Amino acid sequence: MESVSIVLFLLLAVVVSGALARMVPFSVPTPLVQIALGAIIGLSTEHRVALDPELFLFLFLPPLLFLDGWRIPKDELLKDASTVLELALGLVLLTVVGMGFLIHWMIPAMPLAVAFALAAVVSPTDPIAVSAIAARVPIPRRMMHILEGESLLNDASGLVCLRFAVAAALTGTFSAGAAAVNFLWVAGAGLVIGILVTLATTRLKAWVTRRWGEDTGSQILVSLLIPFGSYLLAEHVHASGILAAVSAGVTMTYAEISRQALAITRMRRNSVWDTIQFTLNGIIFVLLGEQLPAIVSGARQTVALTGHAQPWWLGVYVLAIVAGLAALRFAWVWASLRLTILRGDRRGVGAQSQDWRLVAATSVAGVRGAITLAGVLTLPLAMNDGTPFPARDLAIFLAAGVIVVSLLIGSVLLPVLLKGLAMPPEPVRQAEEQGARIAAAEAAIRAIERHQHALAEDHDEPDLYVETGAQVMNLYRERIEGLSGRPSQQARAEDRLQREFRLIGLRAERAVLGQLLRGRQIGSETARKLTRELDLSEARYLG
Template identity: 45%
Template sequence: MSAVMVVLALLLCVAASAVVVRVSRLPLPLTQIVLGAAVSVPDFGLHVELEPHLFMLLFVPPLLFADGWRMPKREFFQLRERILALAFGLVLVTVVVVGYLLHWMIPAMPLAVAFALAAVLSPTDAVAVTALAGGIGVPKRLMYILEGEALMNDASGLTAFKFAIAAAATGAFSLTQASVAFLLVSIGGLLVGIAMGWGMAVFQRWLGGWTRIQAQGAVVLTLLLPFAAYLLAERIGTSGILAAVAAGMTLNLRSAALETDPETRIATTHIWAMLQYVLTGLIFVLLGLQLPDIIGKALHEEFHDDGLAGASRLLGYAAATSAALIAVRLIWVWALFRITHIYARWRDGVHRRMPHLRLLLATALAGVRGAITLAAVLSVPLLLGDGTPFPARNLMIFIATAVILLSLIVAAVGLPPLLRGIALGEDREVQEEQLARVRACEAGMAAVADEARRLSGTVGNSSAVTPQLAAASQIIDTYQQRLSGLNGDESTRQTATEQAALLLTLRLRALRAERAEILRMHRRDEINDIVFNQLIYEIDVREAAFKPRAGRTEAHG
């Protein structure tokens, strides 16, 4: 099958999953995996050989960039201790504990190889957690922690994986050198990403002030940024993953101050949402395509060599590894919450209750493995430095793939009942959104009044009317103005055109005042990125709807 047909078939699977999920009632990621496995049977002839490095380049940078762009910065910094403890501390504990467990279960697997497998299993995928939770809302605080952890532990897990693979290939390992190299790689990647994101923000501001480029061109520049940051960081030997994340977060920090057109922001929002959906769907479809080759073939060969006992042993390895990952995560999360509560009580003198047990279990089950794990384990070299086969490579790939599938199934089954009925507490975002809407309306009304006084020097009639009559009067006046413009004489049409132009001027003035107030609240940290982006998008849509009409009105004038 040609490459074009393969791409079209994969995209068709992603599109069909949106329909199938309504019938199957499975979470979207599992639906996409099932579709991928279904079209991989011999009758369809759809087979894709994954090139790990190409897979990482095409999928990982844009997804991580989008996550970094969307991650609320205020919440990230407020929860930084817990995020970093999960992203770095838990990764280290997972590598050591699960690595020794794998070596103990499978003596034929060298310790360095076991550490490499544990490292590749440590990164989590927060993209699928919301879909796996079904219609049950994930507590906002927990979701922020999971998203921040997933952003950071990709780099820490993959860095540990590279060192473990190098140790397995060369037989040499130095903890001191590995620690120093890890810091340099991480810091270097962050600096590259920050520089690229800052440079793109400055470039966008220059373009907006001098050339008034089209919205599509600005979006293309943003689409290229994660790939540029990733490739540059990898080229100089630093973390491309952290560079993509840092570029997204930095551009988001700077974009709030950019005076770009509403069309540019709307196009950017829609295109990135579609791109993230398509790329995430393709990852899970590709995972489904690999299942028959990786899991089915391995079980068949083991059954052929050692009968049912051999196949059962393979499944036992995967189940034990999955259980160990959940257990280590649960213990670490419990200890982390316990320590933070003791510290808060010592610092503030206030006794706070530990989180509900169900919330702790949900946090443990939410450690879903995904694209990063699959791409990394497939990149394990075939041969060692001396030309001998890499030990237990096929077994590593089997266990990693099975753990990905098991983590998705366990989360899909376990998260909804665990999260159902948990008191979400007071949602700060709802209060912030309500306050921002009130402030924006007040700013809009004040701007309309100021603009009206500037244009006419008069204050409107203040006679009291009921809300119903006021609303009806507004609608009737709008229709009367349209009828006057359509049926009246030249003078009447000219008057109607002038009134329409004045109305649009006042509306645009009000919208710009609303936007200025939202920007001011965001700069003062009164609202977070989620509320800010939602309200700015609504204002942009209304302004974009008015602008073409304003252009036609001015043309008639």
């Protein structure tokens, strides 16, 4: 019962933190509010959440990484694939090696393998935290796509590096050749397992649906089980469960194209996954805040490992690590941008040197968040011989400090750097969207005509089918004329006015429904059905 109470209390804290973040008059990232609220909870109660590292990793990371892989724009990711790979793989390896040696040099008492493990967990970035920071100063779309792609891949690469570092710390040995071979198996098998599990599950689900129909609740539950199934199967064969969850999410996009679910299933599933993402990210930050008082209270004992007596040395180490991460990221982003410009010059593309604020903003956007905390909490509690894992509390303290400081720096500097920032021009997608709408409308007209003729031939009163089909086809023809026959500026103005009028009408309908329900002139079942129809219409015009 106590465990259930703790879970419910954490969920309540996530809800309250979201409300508080919106109430604050100035821009404060939601993760910072959640950390602060968690710290208040930790200070006001003697109960502590005992975190099992393996259980924590299993419950939080697979669904979050699966969803990131599922929702990331694939075409945008491929367009900037070279930049994303440079950041997600090259920068991670540079960070693990460079920061690992720096941390070990600063804190000789921390074994080199543990220092590499700490460097591995602070290497992944968190786009959720970046989005929260830049809520009032929107991040340019292309930059956000690059950050999302980087985060998706560097989560996996950083946690795979963590796995090797922990293994080296536990065994006391490390072989570069064996690690390379093991990496190929861990990464390759993990990717393949995620793909196969998703394809097999979606094919089986589609076969069952074709034969016996679709149940929305079951479809949603299957999507929730896929990341956990991929993770468990990959870990069972000693592959990377993290990469399996990522590849399962990416594959889900393509599997869904050929085996479409019902519209109501997709809408409800999206709502469920939005809630899960918000909840899991929120709980992670609340847990970080809840653990902070205990971590800080043990600072005197922790700092003794560093050879110092004053706890403020821990703050010095946190700032040094954040500065090192920022310097490495700035240098790598600058070099990556220069390489991109050189490649453009060789292809004859007139790429111009970009504003230094672009490099600075991309560097500051390397905020650490949920994945870093989840990763550091998975450090083993004990060695193979039963002795405590060396410097575990110190590593957790430093990782938590890096998260908080990077969030603070990002919340101050990122809006300043993004304000008025000129990004490289992006292709206009309005023509692409209009072309797709016209093609869809023309296909609908052809399908209605075929069905109209078939009904007219097989039934009496053919005029009924002709007139009804013509009315529906006229709606599609008006759409085609609106997209192709009028000036685009006029079309956009009329579209905005139509949307405004329709929303006003929908709100009036909703108000009348409420009055009829309160006056008991209609039943609750009728009100629920009509409200659902209004919700779908409003979602369409607000989308």
